[in-house]
Amino acid sequence: MPRTVNVAVHQVRREAFLDAAQHLIQTKGYEEMSVQDVIDALETSRGAFYHYFDSKQALLEAVVRRIADAGMLVVSSVMSDPTLPAIRKVERVFGTISDFKAEQVELMVALAEVWRSDGNAIVREKLRRLSASLIGPILAAIVKQGVEEGAFQIESPDETATILIALIQSYQQLAAEQFLGRRDGTVTWDTVQRTCSAVTEAFERILGIPAGSVTLMNRATLHFWYGEEA
DSSP: OOOOOOHHHHHHHHHHHHHHHHHHHHHTOTTTOOHHHHHHHHTOOHHHHHHHOSSHHHHHHHHHHHHHHHHHHHHHHHHTOTTOOHHHHHHHHHHHHHHHHHTTHHHHHHHHHHHHOGGGHHHHHHHHHHHHHHHHHHHHHHHHHHHHHTOSOOSOHHHHHHHHHHHHHHHHHHHHHHHHHHHHTOSOHHHHHHHHHHHHHHHHHHHTOOTTSOOSSOHHHHHHHHOOOO
16 A cells, blocks of 8 residues: 555654754754754654755755745735835835844844855755745735836836846845844945945836835844944
8 A cells, every 4th residue: 555644744743853953053053053963853863854855955945945935924914905005015025024034033144154155055046046936926016016006117017026036136145245244343334334225226216216215124124133333
């Protein structure tokens, strides 16, 4: 007889591996964490681990995918609000994602270290594509709404959304580098602020809206992630 799988039990056991890995990434760091560390934390076997994950990298991808899915659930409440105009939805989406990350700041800091490593380039690219696949439809919907409202002066909503995703992802990578640079004392507050302003300006120009129409990251959020002004 073919082997049957209890889906609920399988999911619970898989989540246990993700919980253990997430804790170790936060407390020990991904580079220092080993598969054996995860196995030891759960008092299980290597066979059990490899039943769910092909490798340490696959485990990392699953951890980040779980975080991303949770973030998208939070964003969905913003998208479903019929009272919000498109420009305000842009702000709420970015603000909600920022708040979500702030709630698990230790993990975000640990993941920033992961992205810094050249050895994780393949994982980084996979997760970049994952990010685009998740946030892409959200941005496309907001852009189309803005066009219908007459707020966004563009001709190609889908293509514009694709360009905005590229801009956002580039900024996310730069923001992580600047966060680590602020911690190491190699990046100034003025650099952080100018970068944020430049990205916001580019965002507004792409959408064809007046300067100052949208706030992608407010001052309080900048202070939270990058420290106080010098």
